[in-house]
Amino acid sequence: MSTSTSLSNSTSNATVCSTPECTTLANAILADLDLNVDPCSDFYQYTCGGWLANATIPDDEVIIGSQKTALDINQEVMRSILEGTYDDLYKDLIGSDEGFHREDQKDADKKNFETMQKYYNVCMNTAEIDVLGPTPIYQDIAKFENVLFPVSNDVQVFSNQTVPLFTQALSRLNGLSIKALSNLFISADEKNPEVNIIYFDQVKTGLPSKEYYEVPETLAAYKSGLTDILTKTLGNYSNGTENATLRDTESQRYNFTRWSDEKIAASVDRFIDFEAKLANISMKAEELRDPTVTYNPVKLSDFQANNSYVDWTSLIESLLPSGEQVPDNNITIRATPYFERLNALLFSGNVTERTLQDYCIISFVTNVAFALDSSTQEAARNMKSAVSGGTKAAKPRWKTCTDAVSEGISNSMGRYFVLKRFGGEAEKKKVETFLTNIHETWIDHLNQIDWLDNQTRAKAVEKVKAIEHMVAYSTVSPDLRQPNSIKKYNEGIYINETSYYDTEYLLNTWNTKKQWAKAGKAVDRNEWLFSAQTVNAYYNPSTNQIVMLAGMLNDPMYNTTHPDYLNYGGIGMVVAHEIAHAFDSIGSKYDGKGLLTNWWTNVTAAQFQEKTKCFIDQYSKFTVAGPNNSTLNVNGALTLAENLADNGGGKLALTAYKRLNKQEQKLPGLENMSPEALYYVNLGRSWCTKLTDGANQLSIYIDTHSPANIRVNGILQNSPEFAATFNCPAGSPMNPETKCSMW
CATH class of the missing domain: 1.10.1380.10 (Neutral endopeptidase , domain2)
Known part of the structure; x- marks a missing residue:
């Protein structure tokens, strides 16, 4: 299928970006696409077919993909930190270290680094x-x-x-x-x-x-x-x-x-x-x-x-x-x-x-x-x-030991990772602006949903207004900008430099004590559930907070030099997805203060339940390949909350992008694609993934998320906006007559 007939026409008069960076970006997108596939037939295959054709799962992995690539890049950064010297830490930073106090806390900073490096070295002493x-x-x-x-x-x-x-x-x-x-x-x-x-x-x-x-x-x-x-x-x-x-x-x-x-x-x-x-x-x-x-x-x-x-x-x-x-x-x-x-x-x-x-x-x-x-x-x-x-095959030992340090002494690693890979306070402010636009879009959107009665709508708006943003890295418990704060948090950690087994024993004991010391105490709302370097994001219903980790803020999901239509299709969808968790089949049972309580009227709650049935039925019909030529059905009940968040996130991120009302340059070779079309393209390629059949089976049984191809196609099959953007005929695979809708 030729590019001219398979891609949406752009109606804007925007110019084409001709910089080397734009050319490189456009070539990367084109390499991922399979232009021989009709986007109205299988949009995931359309956006990821080129990538899938060239992707090979290494023997030491069971999955590769966009998220795994980000994890690999982060892992290499952490390895360079662990195998370098203390003086190397502050060379070649991705941005300024302004706000990350060091000179007056240099002794603590060195101590934190040395403890982390000792752990890595005893692990590496095979x-x-x-x-x-x-x-x-x-x-x-x-x-x-x-x-x-x-x-x-x-x-x-x-x-x-x-x-x-x-x-x-x-x-x-x-x-x-x-x-x-x-x-x-x-x-x-x-x-x-x-x-x-x-x-x-x-x-x-x-x-x-x-x-x-x-x-x-x-x-x-x-x-x-x-x-x-x-x-x-x-x-x-x-x-x-x-x-x-x-x-x-x-x-x-x-x-x-x-x-x-x-x-x-x-x-x-x-x-x-x-x-x-x-x-x-x-x-x-x-x-x-x-x-x-x-x-x-x-x-x-x-x-x-x-x-x-x-x-x-x-x-x-x-x-x-x-x-x-x-x-x-x-x-x-x-x-x-x-x-x-x-x-x-x-x-x-x-x-x-x-x-x-x-x-x-x-x-x-x-x-x-x-x-x-x-x-x-x-x-x-x-x-x-x-x-x-x-x-x-076994992973290279450096990967095993880097992961061990990243998980075992996570905050020390988080500080240096942020400076080397993310960019510190200035970059954090950019992301906060990004989040604020999507957050405000959600507030406006709730006021337009016709199936919410006024009483429930008021509670929903109250809840979404109360959602807190936590961006990139922890600044309180502990404050990753302050070596003394990290040192205090790590108090009690001991590395036995002659025994890796004993070191793991001691660290597990330390972590257990750290967790059980919280029993009966006040919840620390400033403590993060994952470390800054983790490739993830989450919503916590008990605190009504969304957390966007620095490790997730990478290509292809996010890059401050990329057009906004790509960033909104990537990390924007993730942000809107996390906010949607406040109103999924689980989060909807908590109010704006994180209290498990029923704040819905009976009539609206009944409509919510009816809408969830549509999603359960839809996703339960999707299948993936399992071991020994088996076919496995997605568990629509297990994945319901994530599917609701995916659908809400995919819709609201595009709405938030349109809210910017800005004209952006086109990309070379993709001139006939509208910003909306490229939004959807980056939504798709952000989830390009290849798994072994065994890993596919495992995900069906235990993962609360749908498989990557189903995440993408499921969202877009329910989207009239997508069908209009790509001129998908009614009744085509990506524009079915029956659509599920919640938010």
């Missing part, structure tokens, strides 16, 4: 890690077997007498942020969002979702993988004489008897059987998406009476700061049916103490395998690849 083999784990396994949860035989069933020892084992796991049997965490009380409380949720099992436990081939691969991991960590496996000698020495030192092949086989069987039972009693992912269902406050004493398989007071006491009293109130259960079924399962007489000991130990091993030798790491990677479409 020679020392491999010499030790799996021996660093022996002390912990011996403690589980001999002190925390000793078991005398394989047939003794779980009973009330087991509870104290089982609680000890679970306390150790939770102290390292390893979730076992249940997921305990601290978050804002949804009925009193100014205070943090304790939430109890169902546990995430070793396989990604309950569906995986229903596939015999997957269970066989899981069994084989776990057997390999345990053989290489707890068994008699050895890479050489030196390693074998060290294993013998360390086993004797900690009174740890290495597991025989028979013991490993029996333990793996018990573990998988028990996990399958946990998966069976778990609620489905879509059932946990309704906050009115998952908010169930209880007194701890009442919960204990009905869930006596753990001493909950003792467990929580081990997690709270020393001396703090365990609250009887301020406990909320997210998955009530799960806990009811779990109590029945454990006291059924069919669960042995040995099974629970195996469960604790294997949960521990699989969660710390990444910190052991390369043989153990490869066994863990192979297992993940076999059961859920993981990578075919």
Whole structure:
């Protein structure tokens, strides 16, 4: 199909930009497009077909795409920071470091950098890690077997007498942020969002979702993988004489008897059987998406009476700061049916103490395998690849260690990343102006929606006006501009420069303590849920805030030198999407103060529910390719909130762009495309993605977002504006007669 017939004609008299930068940008867009595809047939293929034809997934990845490219670029920037010197930090900044105080806080700045670099270096010291083999784990396994949860035989069933020892084992796991049997965490009380409380949720099992436990081939691969991991960590496996000698020495030192092949086989069987039972009693992912269902406050004493398989007071006491009293109130259960079924399962007489000991130990091993030798790491990677479409090869070590630092000491890295990649205060102000326009567009738009009655509309406008912007990087808790603020936040972090395993152990303990110190305290509205360098954005319903992270503000979604029609189709859609979350199937249940409450009239609420059914039905009909030539349907209920946000975001970002009422230059080679057409083109190419079939299956089961191609086409199939822009005939694939509409 020729360009002249497949692209929209522009009616503007704008000039064509002839700079080298515009030519490069236009060529990049044209390279992504497939002009042989009718945009009215499959717009995602039209915008990404060229890119897809040339994209190859590396063996150490399961997904590539626009977002992954941004992540890779960010990762390279962080690597250069970690492998450079302190003096290198402030060379070749992308913008000014004005406002990022340093000279008067240089000692703290150096300390923060040195701690971060020590962590990276101990992670990169693979020679020392491999010499030790799996021996660093022996002390912990011996403690589980001999002190925390000793078991005398394989047939003794779980009973009330087991509870104290089982609680000890679970306390150790939770102290390292390893979730076992249940997921305990601290978050804002949804009925009193100014205070943090304790939430109890169902546990995430070793396989990604309950569906995986229903596939015999997957269970066989899981069994084989776990057997390999345990053989290489707890068994008699050895890479050489030196390693074998060290294993013998360390086993004797900690009174740890290495597991025989028979013991490993029996333990793996018990573990998988028990996990399958946990998966069976778990609620489905879509059932946990309704906050009115998952908010169930209880007194701890009442919960204990009905869930006596753990001493909950003792467990929580081990997690709270020393001396703090365990609250009887301020406990909320997210998955009530799960806990009811779990109590029945454990006291059924069919669960042995040995099974629970195996469960604790294997949960521990699989969660710390990444910190052991390369043989153990490869066994863990192979297992993940076999059961859920993981990578075919290990990532380069520098990527693993860069990610570890970025996640483990996130604020230190965030400061330097912002200066090297984002641009600091001046750039932040530009983004805030961008956000303000989209925010104001939403306010105007709510006043024009005919299905909202006046009472609900007033509440909706009140809520959207109250939304706070948090842009690029944290400036309070901590203030990334202030080294002293970061140093104070990081207080208690210790890097053992001779042991990566011990360093990870200490960091996990530090992080757990940091999180549990918030229990019962006032919510810090200035604390970010993700670090500045993360390629993401989010809306928090309990604080009514949208957060745009510096790591996300990259090509092709955002570049201050690009025309606004591209930026609004990229990051503008994301901003409008995040605001739309305030009114999706989840966010709509919270008011402007973050309180979980019903602020809708009955008539309007009924119309909202009717509109959501259209989206559930629409998206449930979309399919993707799965493993072994299978076809998988999107879960329209699981992805509902994100689909509503996508549709609202795609619509409102274009409205916000038009609100600018400015004439911009055309791009060379794309002269016949209107600004609206290029808005949609950049919306599409911002989500160009290629996944393995295994990763596709995983996303269908656990991801609350629809697959990338469906995100794009789903938005545009519902858009009369898109159909008009590209002159799509009525009834064509991208202009169906039935359209879903919410915002």
